[in-house]
Amino acid sequence: MSIKFAKTDHPVQEMIATRYSPYAFSDRPVSGADLRSIFEAARWAPSSYNEQPWSYIVATKEDAGEFERLLSCLVEPNQDWAKLAPVLALGVTRSRFARNDQENGASRHDLGAASAHLTFEATARGLSVHQMIGIVPERARELYQIPEHSEALTALAIGYAADPADAASPYRERDAAPRERKSIAAFVFTGTYGQSKPPFAEG
Amino acid sequence: MSIKFAKTDHPVQEMIATRYSPYAFSDRPVSGADLRSIFEAARWAPSSYNEQPWSYIVATKEDAGEFERLLSCLVEPNQDWAKLAPVLALGVTRSRFARNDQENGASRHDLGAASAHLTFEATARGLSVHQMIGIVPERARELYQIPEHSEALTALAIGYAADPADAASPYRERDAAPRERKSIAAFVFTGTYGQSKPPFAEG
DSSP states (O other), rough: GGOOOOOOSOOOOOOHHHHHOOOOOOOOOOOOHHHHHHHHHTOOOOGGGGOOEEEEEEEEESHHHHHOOOOOOOOHHHHHHHSSEEEEEEEEESSHHHHHHHOOTTTHHHHHHHHHHHHHHHHHTEEEEEESSBBHHHHHHHHHHHTEEEEEEEEEEEOBBBOOTTHHHHHHTHHSSSOOOOGGGGGEEESSTTOOOSSSOOO | GGOOOOOOOOOOOOOHHOOOOOOOOEEEOOOOHHHHHHHHHHHOOGGGGGGEEEEEEEEETSHHHHHHHHHBBEEEEEHHHHSSSEEEEEEEEEEETTOOOOOOOOHHHHHHHHHHHHHHHHHTTTTTEEEEEOHHHHHHHHHHOOOOOEEEEEEEEEOBBTTTTOTOOOTTTHHHHHHOOGGGGGGGEEESSTOOOSSSSOO
């Protein structure tokens, strides 16, 4: 996987440098122990007022009917590649606090944090996670009876990445492409928004 | 810090089990190298269409004026404890895609992912991060000239946690309290939302 190593400007943990979102997954199944630990990792994410607004609907290929049902909540271009992953999940979040029914402005933010936790634990176990915003939320609501004030926002394909350099992969070009990011100076500011003066001296 | 170890039901990485959001920070400053690496970690978070909608406004105590300015964007109960942290940041996100000006439904979600990345790298370096939703976004917009379609959503206090058991800490009770979470069965579902049948067998 070394071809997918991020070209970082500053040192980061290997788990962060090697994580990427593969299109091609191998058909190797994910163990129950690994699945339990990746959702345990999501469980311990921080959240606004410890609301833990996230939930996940999960389907593995061992149950073909459930897998197909979950796959059908993805937009078609995502179904094409995600159907090869052994595990699919929907990321759901509740937009109101359970304790007082007030709007929770952090509900999507905190789902993002929980899914990042899940992805870290997965990466540490040799797994890959490819998250998608391209889903059909109304279909998910209907199929899974997602209640009012909760929403399916993302899908997650989880499994073992196929070799990104595999010439037989239909996703070879996408999977082998280098990872690109803005520079730190483009998103870390001091004093004024958009002002790229580094807030911490180099060296 | 062992008293803050999460009581996990399934094994997770030590970084996940030991991370918590302290109220009491020591006055030890954070090195420039550590700051560069934690924002580098945020940089490599995944995002919808690789938009990277997040940005951060950062102030360290070395610049008292900038630190006070950023502190003033927090609600007062958060100012009380966050003023002790050596580094503060605002988490900002852009709600429209740069490439086509369409709404980005993942903008808050992806800020949550980036801040989780930042927090992982910080934790690996012995630092702690305490995120807050309790800020005054309009004040941040005015002070930092945050443009339309971008919003300050969170603040982050970054530094070295004080010993949570320190009897002299005014936050001892909060910092020494055990971390609590819902069980996995309360947020991982199969087949129907709210149905707690474990999607992966135990054992």
